Amino acid sequence: MTDYDYEHLDEIHRVLEPLGVELSEHQATTEAEVIDVARGAVALLVEYVPITEAVIGALDGLRLIVRFGVGYDNVDVAAATRHGVSVCNVPDFGSEDIADHAFLLLLAAARKLVPMANSVQAGRWDVNEFKPIFRLRGQTVGIVGLGRTGSAVAARARAFGMRAVAYHPNRPPEYFAERGATPVELDELLRTADVVSLQATLNPQTRHLIGERELGLMKPTAILVNTARGGIVDGAALARALREGQIAGAALDVVEREPIPRDEPLLGLENCLITPHGAYYTEESVRDLKTFAAEEVARLLRGESLRNPVNRIT
Amino acid sequence: MASDSHRFRVVVTDYDYVSFDEERTVLDPIGAELVLEHARAEDELIAVGRGADALLVQYGRITARVIDALDGCRAIVRYGVGVDQVNIPAATRRGIWVCNVPDYGTDEVSDHAVTLLLASARKLVPMANSVQAGHWDVNEFKPIGRLRGRTLGVIGLGRIGSLVAHKAQAFGLRVIASDPHRSTDYFAERDVESVVLDRLLAESDFVSVNAPLTDETRHLIGERALGLMKPSAILVNTARGGLVDGAALARALREGQIAGAALDVTEQEPIPSGDPLLGLVNCVLTPHAAWYSEEASRALKTMAAEEVARILQGQPPRCPVNQVA
Numbered sequence: 001m002t003d004y005d006y007e008h009l010d011e012i013h014r015v016l017e018p019l020g021v022e023l024s025e026h027q028a029t030t031e032a033e034v035i036d037v038a039r040g041a042v043a044l045l046v047e048y049v050p051i052t053e054a055v056i057g058a059l060d061g062l063r064l065i066v067r068f069g070v071g072y073d074n075v076d077v078a079a080a081t082r083h084g085v086s087v088c089n090v091p092d093f094g095s096e097d098i099a100d101h102a103f104l105l106l107l108a109a110a111r112k113l114v115p116m117a118n119s120v121q122a123g124r125w126d127v128n129e130f131k132p133i134f135r136l137r138g139q140t141v142g143i144v145g146l147g148r149t150g151s152a153v154a155a156r157a158r159a160f161g162m163r164a165v166a167y168h169p170n171r172p173p174e175y176f177a178e179r180g181a182t183p184v185e186l187d188e189l190l191r192t193a194d195v196v197s198l199q200a201t202l203n204p205q206t207r208h209l210i211g212e213r214e215l216g217l218m219k220p221t222a223i224l225v226n227t228a229r230g231g232i233v234d235g236a237a238l239a240r241a242l243r244e245g246q247i248a249g250a251a252l253d254v255v256e257r258e259p260i261p262r263d264e265p266l267l268g269l270e271n272c273l274i275t276p277h278g279a280y281y282t283e284e285s286v287r288d289l290k291t292f293a294a295e296e297v298a299r300l301l302r303g304e305s306l307r308n309p310v311n312r313i314t
Numbered sequence: 315m316a317s318d319s320h321r322f323r324v325v326v327t328d329y330d331y332v333s334f335d336e337e338r339t340v341l342d343p344i345g346a347e348l349v350l351e352h353a354r355a356e357d358e359l360i361a362v363g364r365g366a367d368a369l370l371v372q373y374g375r376i377t378a379r380v381i382d383a384l385d386g387c388r389a390i391v392r393y394g395v396g397v398d399q400v401n402i403p404a405a406t407r408r409g410i411w412v413c414n415v416p417d418y419g420t421d422e423v424s425d426h427a428v429t430l431l432l433a434s435a436r437k438l439v440p441m442a443n444s445v446q447a448g449h450w451d452v453n454e455f456k457p458i459g460r461l462r463g464r465t466l467g468v469i470g471l472g473r474i475g476s477l478v479a480h481k482a483q484a485f486g487l488r489v490i491a492s493d494p495h496r497s498t499d500y501f502a503e504r505d506v507e508s509v510v511l512d513r514l515l516a517e518s519d520f521v522s523v524n525a526p527l528t529d530e531t532r533h534l535i536g537e538r539a540l541g542l543m544k545p546s547a548i549l550v551n552t553a554r555g556g557l558v559d560g561a562a563l564a565r566a567l568r569e570g571q572i573a574g575a576a577l578d579v580t581e582q583e584p585i586p587s588g589d590p591l592l593g594l595v596n597c598v599l600t601p602h603a604a605w606y607s608e609e610a611s612r613a614l615k616t617m618a619a620e621e622v623a624r625i626l627q628g629q630p631p632r633c634p635v636n637q638v639a
Contacts, residue, residue: 005453100461100485104432111429113600114442120599121592125584127603128330135609137421159484160425259450267446274445275438278452284460 001025002034003049004068011287012045015294019301031055038062043297046075053079064088064300066293069280070095070149071229072310073202081311086300088308090292092148094285099152101279102227105251106157106195109223109273110136134194134221137161142193143181144209145200145228146171151179153197165189190217195225202229210234215241223249227279230255239265242272253279322346322626324619325366327353328374329393336612337370340619344627356380363387368622371400373583378404389413389625391618394605395423395474396554397635398527406636413631415617416473419610423524424477426604427552430576431482431520434548435461439598459519459546462486467518469534470525470553471496471506478522479506490514493525515542520550527554535559540566548574552604555579564590567597578604 001009001023009025016023026037028049035058038044043064044051051065056079065075065087072089080087108114112130119129141157143150146166154164158180166181167189176183186209190196196218200206210224211234218224224247226233235256241247251273255266258277266272280289292307299306324346326334334348341348351362359374360383368389369376376390381404389411390400397414405412433439437455444454466482468475468491479489483505490507492514501508511534515521521543525531535549536559543549549572551558560581566572576598580591583602591597605614617632625631 007453096462096486097460100432101436103485104429104436104438107425107429108433108438111426111603113429113433113598114439116600116603117439117598118443120585120601123587125601126330127601127606128332130603130606131608133603133607135421135607136425156484159481161421260445262448273442275441276445276450276452278436278441278455278458281452281455281458282460283457 001045002028002038002047002051004045004047006286006290009290011290012294015291015298019298021297021301035059043300045293045297048074051075051080056080056083056085064297064306066090066296068289068293069093070098071202073229073231077311081313084313086306086313087310088296088306089310090289090296091308093289093292094280094282095148096152097282097285098149098227098279099156101253101275102149102153102197102199102225103156105225105227105253105273105275106141106197106223107136109225109249109251109271110134110195114273115270139163139194140165140192141195141197142166142184142189144168144186144189144196144198146176146179146181147199149227150197150199151181153199154179154181162195165193186214187217190214191219193222194219195223197225198228198232200228200232202231207231208234210238212237212240215246218247220245220248222247223251225251227253230258235264235266239269239272242266242269249273253277322367323349323365324368324370324622324626325349325351325362326370327351327359327362327372327376329372331372331611331615334615336615337619340616340623344623346623346626367626370618370622373399376400376405381405381408381410384408384410389622389631391415391621393614393618395419396526398554398556402636406638409638411625411631411634411638412636413621413625413633414635415614415621416633418614418617419605419607420473420477422607422610423474423552423604424481426578426600427474427478427522427524427550428481430550430552430578430598430600431466431522431548432461432485434550434574434576434596434598435459435520440595463488464519465490465517466520466522467491467509467514468506469493469511469514469521469523471501471504472524474552475522475524476504476506478524479504482520482522487520490517511539512542515539516544518547519544520548523549523551523553523557525553525557527556532556533559535563537562537565540571543572545570545572547572548576550576552578555581555583560589560591564594564597567591567594574598576600578602 028034047068067089140163143166146168164181165184167186249271253275353359353362359380372393378401391413466487466489471491471493490509492511574596578600
C-alpha cells in the first residue's frame with residue numbers, strides 16, 4: 001500500500017490474510033519513496049502517489065498495480081504494459097455516491113444554496129439577493145462521459161424533469177437510448193446544455209477538454225459541474241469565465257492541483273462552489289473500495305483472471 | 315365588467331416583488347386599479363383594506379379584525395400555497411372568498427427540499443466553507459452514509475410532497491409518508507408506503523415536512539416527535555416554520571438527539587438575530603426561498619391576479635380554500 005488517507009485498512013487485511021499475504025503500509029509521496037518502500041512487492045495498492053515509468057522499471061517482480069478508485073491518471077499504464085505489469089482500477093465502488101454528489105452540486109449551484117445559507121448566518125433574510133434562479137424542469141443537462149456515473153446522473157436528472165444529452169465517443173445509438181440520453185457532439189452539448197456535468201476519465205485526450213474555447217460556447221446562464229478530474233478543465237480559463245460572467249456558475253469536487261493551493265484563482269468566487277474531492281465518499285463506498293481493490297490482488301495470487309484490468313498483458 | 319361608477323380596486327397589502335407587470339397584464343383589461351402597499355401591522359392592514367374589492371396578500375396577517383373592517387371586499391388571494399396567516403372562518407362569515415395558488419412552484423419547492431436533504435446528508439455547506447477557509451480534507455466530514463436504501467419519510471403527500479417523493483426515489487431512497495387525507499390507491503400510485511406519523515418518525519433517516527400549517531399541525535414536530543427520531547436522522551422543512559417547535563429542535567440538534575436539520579422556514583421570519591437555530595454547524599438555513607424561480611414568480615403573480623379577476627367578474631374561483639354561500 002504505497003499511500004492512503006483512510007483511518008484503517010481492515011477490509012484489505014480481511015481479504016489478504018487468508019492468503020498468507022503481508023500488507024506493507026506506507027505513505028510515500030514521491031517516486032523515490034515509492035521505489036524505496038515497494039522493493040520486492042508483487043502488487044501495489046495506490047491512492048494518489050504517481051506510479052511513473054521510473055518506479056515501474058525499478059520494481060523487479062512487480063505484477064499488478066491496483067488504483068484505489070475510478071481514475072488511474074496517476075499510473076503510467078503504457079509503461080506498466082511494456083514491463084508486463086497489469087493495472088486495475090475499481091470503477092464500481094461508488095458510482096452512485098459520486099452521481100449523488102454531482103447532482104447535489106448541480107442543485108446547489110442552480111439554487112445558490114451555499115451563498116444563501118451563509119447569508120442567513122450573516123444576519124440577512126432576503127431571497128431577492130439571489131436573483132435570478134431558473135426552473136430546472138425543462139432544462140437540459142449535458143453529460144460528458146456516459147459511463148456508470150454519467151448514466152446515474154442522467155437517471156437523476158430525468159426525475160427532476162430535465163432532458164439529458166450526452167457526449168461519449170465510439171458508442172452506438174442504442175447505448176445512449178438505454179441510458180435515457182440523446183447523443184450529441186461535444187460542441188453541440190456545450191452550446192445547448194443548461195448544466196454541463198463532467199464524468200469523463202482524465203487522459204492525454206481529455207486534459208483541458210474544457211478550456212477557453214469550450215467555455216466560450218456555453219450559455220451565459222450555464223453551470224459547469226466537475227466530479228471527475230480537475231485536469232479535464234483549464235482552471236485559469238474557468239476562473240476568468242466565472243469572473244466575467246461568461247458562464248453563470250461552477251461546482252467542482254476536483255481541481256487541477258490538490259490540495260487546492262491558496263493562490264488558486266477559483267477560490268473566493270461567489271459563483272464557484274468547491275468541495276474537497278469528497279464525491280466518492282460514503283462509509284459504504286470506502287468499505288467497498290478497499291474490499292474490491294484487495295480482491296483484485298487476491299485474484300492475481302490465486303491465478304484467476306482480473307476483474308477490472310485497464311491494460312492487456314500479452 | 316367594471317361599471318363607470320365603480321372601478322375595481324385591487325390592493326396588494328404587502329410585497330417584496332420588484333415588478334407587477336404580470337398582475338397589470340391580467341387586471342388592466344377588466345378595468346381594475348392596482349394599489350401597492352407595504353402594510354404589515356394590523357392597523358396598517360385595516361387602513362389599506364378600506365375600499366378594496368380584493369386583497370392580494372404576501373406575508374401580511376389578515377386577522378378577524380382586518381377582515382371585519384373590510385367594506386365590500388370579495389376576495390383575499392394569498393400569493394403562495396399556505397394560507398395560515400388568513401383567518402378563514404372570519405372571511406367565510408363575511409362572505410369573502412379566500413384563495414391560494416397551490417400549483418405555481420411545486421417543482422421549485424420540491425427541488426429545494428431535495429437540495430436541502432442532499433446537502434445535509436453530504437454536509438455540503440460546511441464542506442464548501444472549509445475549502446474557502448483553506449482546508450482540503452473530506453475526513454473532517456465523517457461520517458457520511460450512502461443514500462441508496464435509506465428511508466425518507468414525507469409528512470403531507472400533496473402536490474409538493476409527492477414530487478419530493480418522486481425525486482428522492484431517483485437516489486434509491488425508499489419513501490414512506492403520513493397523510494390522513496389520502497387513499498390507499500393514492501399512495502400506491504406514488505410507490506409510497508402509508509404509515510402513521512410516529513412510525514414515520516421512528517423509521518426515517520430523512521423526514522421532509524410538506525404539510526400545511528393549521529391549528530392541528532402547529533408544533534407537529536416538537537420535543538416528543540424529535541425524541542422518536544433516529545440519532546442519525548435529518549429533518550427538512552420547506553413548508554411553514556410553525557410546524558416545528560424551533561426551540562425544541564435547536565436543543566435536539568445541540569444535544570445530538572438528531573443529526574441535522576435543513577430549514578427554509580422558521581417560526582419568525584425574518585429570522586431574529588438571537589434565534590437558537592442560528593450558528594449550528596448541523597443546521598442549514600435558507601431565507602424562505604424554496605418557492606422561488608423566475609418562472610415560478612411569474613406564474614404565481616399571473617395566477618393570483620387571474621383568481622382576483624375571476625371573482626370580481628362573478629366567475630367561480632379556481633382554488634378557493636373556503637366556501638362562500
